[in-house]
Amino acid sequence: MIDVLYFAWVRERIGLPRERVETGATTVAGLVEELRAREERYAAAFADTSALRVALDQDLADFDAPLAGVREVAFFPPMTGG
């Protein structure tokens, strides 16, 4: 089980800020495929992953990064701080 977090419009589109996910995926891309297949709201949020960023255990990562040992995955749009 891993914690999956959503922020900004990704959170709004999916309709929740975080959830525990049972996954067989070995990479972030694999997890995205599983989530997309769940329901329309997930498919809509993950329609274009080039518009998304991902963090693994609170460090930015790539979509082809492995999930082994990861406890927390976060999906969000490009950041707009400052």
Add this chain to the structure above:
Amino acid sequence: MRVRVRAEAFDQGAEVSAFTTGATGAGAVVSFTGIVRPDGGLTGMEIEHYPGMTEKAITAILEQAVQRWSLVDGLVIHRHGRLAPGEPIMMVATAAPHRADAFAAAEFLMDYLKSRAPFWKKESRDGGETWVAAKDADEDALKRW
């Protein structure tokens, strides 16, 4: 070195004053304050962040700046939550032996905070709310470092 992520307002004058007093050995202190720009009928701004990662990401950016420009000290304050036009959003302060390093480090911090610290801005206008989109120029700004 201090990083503060908070909802409450801050007093930039008092912050710069305290920072300067604590920056023993510095010959230059530079500070920058970002303000909610009251343009285009903006009525408010909501800033979302990723508690935990926010502090971690800003600390890593600040450590990089301190090392690269041999800063005496560095400070980042960033707010989240609901803000009104004209309110301060965030500030950075850098202290170095000479001004060139203090200026460069402050610009570096600003460029990195824009696109590498997990904050998302949502603007409110009479017509509704919209998420602020990241700009290509913000990503390009990182290339000069």
